[in-house]
Amino acid sequence: MSKNLTDTVLLSPSIIATDLSLLGSTVSSFDSTSIHFLHIDVMDGNFVPNVTIGPGYIQNLKHHTSIPLDIHLMIAQPELSLIHYSECNPYFLTIHMESTRQPIRLLQQIKKAGIKAGLSINPSTPVAMLFDMIEYADMILIMSVEPGFYGQKFIPASLKRIEQLHNFINANNMDVVIEVDGGINEDTIADVVKAGARIIVAGSGVFNAHDINKQAKVLIQKACKALK
Numbered sequence: 001m002s003k004n005l006t007d008t009v010l011l012s013p014s015i016i017a018t019d020l021s022l023l024g025s026t027v028s029s030f031d032s033t034s035i036h037f038l039h040i041d042v043m044d045g046n047f048v049p050n051v052t053i054g055p056g057y058i059q060n061l062k063h064h065t066s067i068p069l070d071i072h073l074m075i076a077q078p079e080l081s082l083i084h085y086s087e088c089n090p091y092f093l094t095i096h097m098e099s100t101r102q103p104i105r106l107l108q109q110i111k112k113a114g115i116k117a118g119l120s121i122n123p124s125t126p127v128a129m130l131f132d133m134i135e136y137a138d139m140i141l142i143m144s145v146e147p148g149f150y151g152q153k154f155i156p157a158s159l160k161r162i163e164q165l166h167n168f169i170n171a172n173n174m175d176v177v178i179e180v181d182g183g184i185n186e187d188t189i190a191d192v193v194k195a196g197a198r199i200i201v202a203g204s205g206v207f208n209a210h211d212i213n214k215q216a217k218v219l220i221q222k223a224c225k226a227l228k
Contacts, residue, residue, distance in 0.1 A: 005139075005177040009223035010199050011216055012037035012070045012179070016052060017150045017203030024064040026212075034216040037070040037091060039181070039201045041147075044075040047099050048148035055084040062088065070199075072120065072181070074147050075099060079106055086113040092179075094118030094141050097133070098125060107136040118179070122147060123155050127164045134176055139199065140165060144192070145182030150203035154183030159195045166196025189219055190226035 013035055018026055027038060040058060045051040058071065068091035075081070078095045079102055085093055086109075093115045097103050103119060110117035119133060120141035130140060142165065144158035162180060169176050180197040185205030192200065200223060209215030 006175070006198055008198065009193055009220065009227055010036035011206075011220055011223075012039040012199055012201045013206040013212075013216065014039040014041060014150060014181070014201050014203035016041045017207040020053065020057075023061060027061065027065040027067065029213070030065065030067060031213040031216065032067050034213060034220050035067060037199070038065065038067050039070045039072060040090075042071060042073050042075055042085070043148065047076040047096065048074045050148045055081070055088055058085070058088045058090075068092075070094075070118075070179075070201075072118070072141065073099070082106060082109060086110065086115060090115060092116045092118045092139055094120050094139065094179075096120045096122070096147075097130065098122055104133055104136050107133070111136075111138075120181075123158065123161075127161050127168075130165070131168060134169065134172075134174055137176055139177045139179055140169075141179040141181060141201075142197070143182055144180050144184070147182075152183055154185075154188045158182070159191055162192065162195035162197055169196075186218065186222060189222050193223045193226040 043050045043052040070092045071085055071090040072094045076099055093110050095106050107117040116138040118139040118141050119137040122143050142162055144154050145152035178197045179199035180192050181201035184202045206215050
């Protein structure tokens with residue numbers, strides 16, 4: 001994907017919001033002109049109160065799609081299994097700042113593997129805690145709900161957090177894109193983009209629709225309109 005990620009808005013639907021047992025056939029029908037990434041939430045039942053999938057499942061999923069993977073590790077001590085997720089060769093591999101004592105080292109390891117490194121924070125973590133680490137990341141993921149379950153409502157205070165991060169990145173002339181995850185749908189996507197987000201994670205906002213590709217186009221149109 002050669003385009004500058006900060007100059008457009010891209011959609012990364014969260015597969016946790018659909019039937020994982022049917023995901024291979026589901027993703028094979030996705031239109032890559034409006035579904036730009038597949039957001040894959042890896043949960044361990046420890047860092048978050050839910051369990052999803054692991055690297056073996058992700059490797060199998062890759063056989064059914066050419067859409068780049070956006071792997072989001074919601075797991076404790078990601079340093080213990082980072083190599084296995086790196087071997088899935090995603091476009092983005094994201095760790096949570098709160099999940100490890102070694103966030104900078106892990107970001108460096110991800111980049112060394114030729115993968116774009118993402119760093120995420122929960123709603124209760126002050127954005128300013130990221131500032132000394134942003135230069136080691138390619139993407140910052142702001143959680144706009146508490147992580148662990150899809151279908152939650154967007155936390156309105158997230159808009160100020162996105163804007164604060166966006167302003168810091170611009171003021172320091174950093175080449176880092178902002179992704180936002182949680183409660184994003186037709187009603188919230190425009191405000192999220194106006195605040196500075198350029199990669200949008202949507203779960204229920206995409207998968208609850210009868211026609212997933214059509215709904216993805218609707219969200220992208222609203223996002224791009226807000227960008228102008």
